[in-house]
Amino acid sequence: MSHPIVALQDVQLTLTSRAGPVEILRNVSLRVEPGQSLAVVGPSGSGKTSLLMIVAGLERATSGGVEVAGHDLTRLGEDELALMRGAEIGIVFQSFHLVPTMTALENVALPLEFAGAANAFAIARELLHEVGLKPRVDHFPAQLSGGEQQRVAIARALSRSPKLILADEPTGNLDGKTGRQVIDLLFGMQRRRQATLVLVTHDAQLAAACERTIRMADGRIERAAELVG
């Protein structure tokens, strides 16, 4: 059995609020194998996004073990986490989060520049061609449609060839047709690069396209609901 790309062991996440402590994740354990695609589904407030944030190193588990791409995230500092994300993880957001002052090309090149890659713009250009945005490389986000912006975001997420792609409702802000195109693109690129994909979604059709689905409710993974596609 290969080494898992994501291994969560008894992860607890408790946040403090004015009303008192709130348990967001309760004893979550999860293994994701390299190259797999996993859909995380569940109602709002069930802890899907928090799970994704723990895996991305954006949120620290209150207790439990978090290992991603061979790194024990519980032992990394803020900046080490940022560097780890840059190298190992690509994130695709529901709201795209492109930097509005940068062109499509510059947005895609940004992670490569942070990594000090000499050929950042050549790689970024290639990726944009791959996602079908050859004529749009010098456009600013405001000059692109929602679907185009999400393609740029996907290209940016893949620019450093991450082992793990995390996507949070990637079609949530897109119409049905555009959403399907974006999903086809995302899955296609994941397969070509043999990356792992963890995807949070409300969309049953999208979840069905993944090899595996887990359902969350009230901060727990419903074991019975885990399906292998």
Place this chain on the structure above:
Amino acid sequence: MSATDAITSAPSDRDWRLPVVLAIALRELRSGFAGFRIFIACVALGVTVITGVGAVSDALRAGFERQGEAILGGDMTVSRMHVRAEAAERAVLEKLGRVSETATLRTMARRVDGSDQALAELKGVDAPYPLAGKVALAGGGSLQEALQRGAVVDPVLLQRLNLKAGEPIMIGTEPVPVAAALKSEPDALSDRLTYGPRIFISQATLDKSGLVKPGTLIRWRYALKPAGAGQASEDELKALRARVTAELPEAGFTITDRRDPSPQVTRTLERLRQFLTLIGLTALLVGGVGVANAVATFIDKRRKVIATMKSVGATSRTVLGIFLTQVLIVAVIGIVIGLVLGTGLPLVLGALYGDLLPIHAEMTVSPSSLLAAAVYGLAVSLLFTLWPLGRVQRVSASVLFRDEVAPERAWPGAWIIGATLLTAAVLVGFAVLSSDSKRIALYFCGGLVVIFAVFLGLGSAVTALARRAPRPRYPELALAIGNLGAPGGLTRSVVLSLGTGLSLLVAVALANASLVSELKERLPTRSPDYFVLDVTKEDLPAITGLVQRDIPAAALEAAPMLRGRIVRFNDTPIEEINAPPEAQWVLNGDRGLSYAETVPKGSRVVAGAWWPAGYAGEPLVSFETDLAGKLGLKLGDTVTVNVLGRNVTARIANLREVKWESLAINFVMVFSPNTLKDAPSNLLVTISLPDDTPPATEAQTIRALGRDYPSVTAIRVRDILDAFASVFAKVMIAVRAAGSVTLLAGALVLAGALATAQRRRILEAIILKTLGATRRRILVSHALEYLLLAGATALFAVLLGSAAAWLAVTQVMNIGFTFSLSAVATAIALAVALVLTFGGAGTWAVLRAPAVPYLRSE
């Protein structure tokens, strides 16, 4: 190596690769500078003042250097009190080039009928005068030709004595026809501070006037121009100086060359420049609050971009680097604007006030002035941006998933605090090191720190108080107090920026009021009414009789006075002594010297012992204790002075504490009588008149004095003090103008803070309107908020400004403190007016804003 090591070890040293940070920062700035307008304006304003002050001072100095030859009337001058150059000395000078001799002295110019008289500055000149520049006469024509016919007189004096060209004027014992009215004189500045209008006469007329006697206070000045065409080069000037010093070692000449034709004026300019620079720095610091606000708002608006960068692998340090670079680019834009505007300031001032200046200001600015202004601009920008930039570190990439509210206030990381403190230290260090008077610069910086701390505290206190205050029943007041305590409200930044600016203005206004009242009211009542120069010992009893015949209660005090130059302390020539600026004047040029059997009035011996009556031993001197300390002199040291062209060495027998402010006769150095008794000298006499002396009697007595003793000069103390007060008033205009800029900076900060809060205020007003509030109600609540804010700020500004003025006046200037209600009222009125004007404009926009777009977008 583990996977983690591989990730964390490699990129960290690449984090700060400047080109990437710079490239991304520049990309980020594509969104424009809209949020940075106040930032740029604040930096530009402060840098403009500092550059402007430097540029004006550079322009005047360059004018001095360029026109040094004309100001001196030659390439170099040597001068000495009392004693004309002897034939041998003259021969030495003439070997070096062309020489022109002038004699300047104070005298009473009178109408021939004795009906009126006035103090005048008399200048006797020889035929070659002036070697450089030109004396212009009101009706045209040549000076030398006019001097053949009589005197050339300042029109002010002609008017004062009601004389016309052709009529005679009494100079000493000689009636001299007025040949022409004077228009301008090239070398007026090198004749020191003048108390009266100028009269030019020829040397021959001076000889006939009976004014030149042994002991008369005459300055003999010799302008030199080396043979050959054009100006002497720097090296030639140095060689010339060396030769005069070598060939006339004991002559006691003061040597000045065209490179620095008036060291006194140069020094005064430099002190004024340093002081105004500190005021410019205050404007910059006040503007710094606006800079900090702009950066905080900017970072808050860019939270998602910061989070995005962090989500794609940028460390906090890299993101901080990117935003710091952006902020520095903005700061540099402000600095460059300030440098350009400041450099142009001499042009503007020249166009407006050029005629008032004694010299033509050159359009120039030194690299050091520009560098200093840029350093101040950059340091203040850093000081006020590092702290708000610390927010970058607290922005988590998780905001991209959840809409979190950023914590309102939190401490930045340790290294941000460290860097901020370091920047503050560099700023204070630079301000102190670039001032000659380190003590004053340090006081100034310390005062600013206190004022900033107090207003920071006051801002927090007002906010906290407003939050905790019980809700008033009057809804407008409740709204106003609610706004004062609101997070992201105006309170802190307005109190800090406006309060600091106002405190400075109050301090300057009160210091001004105290000095004016000292000069115009307190000093004249304590001091004698007249100083009478050049009274011979023989004439003193008769003069006393003359004065007391008309005014029996008049008191006369007399002391022998010569003028001489200090040349050595122990074995060290004064050129090698590095005196602190506040004691430098003792070493420059000549000093009044006296001798006395007993301790002079108004002083007391604090160390050593006074010499016994009839002392006949080694020459002794009593030195003023404060200056002795500053010059490093102690009992037993020797002081060598050049008096009447001879060096006299005396040992310090005691130190005296002197009450200078009484203006009684007193001297830095008082010698034992045996030291100077044989030197020909006159007496300096003071006349103190009873307060009830009728002005007519006073005028009649002084006229009689002038008529019967033509060679004595009576100087009215009140006139000198008025002259000081008028010079001082001109300086204060510059100080107040620079000070007003701090208030302008405060206004900019206020405008910025209002603009930042505007959206929130509009939304609040719209919600209130939907709940049934009338426009009047909103208007009143805003007005109450502004009045409370301005009132609290003004109150503390008056308290702090008064305390600062009191300290400066009583501890630094050593004079009495005068509280001026009008100065305080002006400050309060300014604060209220500023807040109401800017706030009113904001409220106007708030009340006009349509509700629908705001309600929809929320």
